[in-house]
Amino acid sequence: MLMSPVFNFSAGPAVLPKEVLLEVQQELTDWHGSGMSVMEMSHRGREFMQIAAEAEEDLRAVMGVPSNHRILFLQGGATTQFAMVPMNLLRGRKHIDFIETGHWSKLAMKEARKFGEVQVAASAEDRGYTYVPAEAEWRLDPNAAYVHYTSNETLGGVEFPYVPTTGDTPLVCDMSSNFLSRPVDVSKFGVIYGGAQKNIGPAGLTIVIVREDLLGQTLPGTPTMFDYKTQAEGDSMYNTPPTFAIYVAGLVFKWIQRQGGLKAIEQRNIEKAALLYETIDTSDGFYHCPVEKTFRSRMNVPFKLTDPGLDEEFIKQAGARNLLQIKGHRVTGGMRASIYNAMPLEGVKALTGFMQEFARSRG
Ligand code: PMP
Numbered sequence: 001m002l003m004s005p006v007f008n009f010s011a012g013p014a015v016l017p018k019e020v021l022l023e024v025q026q027e028l029t030d031w032h033g034s035g036m037s038v039m040e041m042s043h044r045g046r047e048f049m050q051i052a053a054e055a056e057e058d059l060r061a062v063m064g065v066p067s068n069h070r071i072l073f074l075q076g077g078a079t080t081q082f083a084m085v086p087m088n089l090l091r092g093r094k095h096i097d098f099i100e101t102g103h104w105s106k107l108a109m110k111e112a113r114k115f116g117e118v119q120v121a122a123s124a125e126d127r128g129y130t131y132v133p134a135e136a137e138w139r140l141d142p143n144a145a146y147v148h149y150t151s152n153e154t155l156g157g158v159e160f161p162y163v164p165t166t167g168d169t170p171l172v173c174d175m176s177s178n179f180l181s182r183p184v185d186v187s188k189f190g191v192i193y194g195g196a197q198k199n200i201g202p203a204g205l206t207i208v209i210v211r212e213d214l215l216g217q218t219l220p221g222t223p224t225m226f227d228y229k230t231q232a233e234g235d236s237m238y239n240t241p242p243t244f245a246i247y248v249a250g251l252v253f254k255w256i257q258r259q260g261g262l263k264a265i266e267q268r269n270i271e272k273a274a275l276l277y278e279t280i281d282t283s284d285g286f287y288h289c290p291v292e293k294t295f296r297s298r299m300n301v302p303f304k305l306t307d308p309g310l311d312e313e314f315i316k317q318a319g320a321r322n323l324l325q326i327k328g329h330r331v332t333g334g335m336r337a338s339i340y341n342a343m344p345l346e347g348v349k350a351l352t353g354f355m356q357e358f359a360r361s362r363g
Helices: 016-027 046-065 077-089 101-111 228-233 245-260 262-281 309-318 345-362
Strands: 069-074 095-100 116-125 149-150 170-172 191-195 206-211 300-305 335-336
Touching: 016 069, 016 077, 016 245, 046 245, 046 262, 046 300, 077 101, 077 170, 077 191, 077 206, 095 101, 101 116, 101 149, 101 170, 170 309, 206 228, 262 300, 300 309, 309 335, 309 345
Parallel strands: 095 116, 095 149, 149 170, 170 191
Antiparallel strands: 069 206, 191 206, 300 335
């Protein structure tokens, strides 16, 4: 029997471009004739300094990061940023405005409450976090230290189709699960942060992009490692950075460039998501997705079988076809297919083909 290829729909750590994995494999024991693996290199050596500088330069080019924004390669995950953002950005103010759109924005809010007064400028709770509240109705406080939103709710599958406008108040975004999935105007942001383990590379690397004028005003008692200014001044090497993860991320940035950049990546992501949502919506109710159409995520597609009694069989049969890790988050149940940049269209076609067949046989 011919083995079907494996397609991995994990929400993160997630699928990486096969091409990049093969490059890593090829260079694993001997990076560019150095006789060393990147894992074995001093972070202050010439070789690794070059790898890190190139990764930063490539990310700057891919995203169009303006020169007055610093790029930091940190550890601790997006969860650490839930605390680092208020520590760095409160700047003597008291209030923080949050847009509450689901699980991850709520966790960010919970952590921020340790440092400042969280104000819910808008919430999607009334309709079960299935949409983004209209920007015109947000109650923004002109004196807030910053406005925080989660551009893509990884669990709920709710994605902002636009970048909000917050005037002079710095805009802060947890971009963990749609980072590099579409072009964004970085100049609109005070801070963008995200864990790497979805669209960027291996777990262990956290990327922070911060506007320079926001540096250097941390809360008293902020640990040195949590001060963006320390990290910026030390070129993210105040201590040992996650060297191997930075190296792999650098290869992913080059891969994105070879794909034609973020515009081309976005077109592919639109096509993949459209195919999957269409399959759900035309299943005569066999499958359904609770998220309002305008706000459906291109990255994480949550869906349910209308008869949850079939969930287990669905997952089992999908697994038999090498369609892996599609079980929904324990909080939401149902299914979730994450279709990040590195998921090829063929993977989505294999999934939708299976979904149609399963619905026909059980519907
Ligand atoms: N924010 C979002 C939107 C996420 O998807 C995740 C991880 N799934 C996190 C924050 C937490 O990230 P980390 O595990 O890197 O701390």
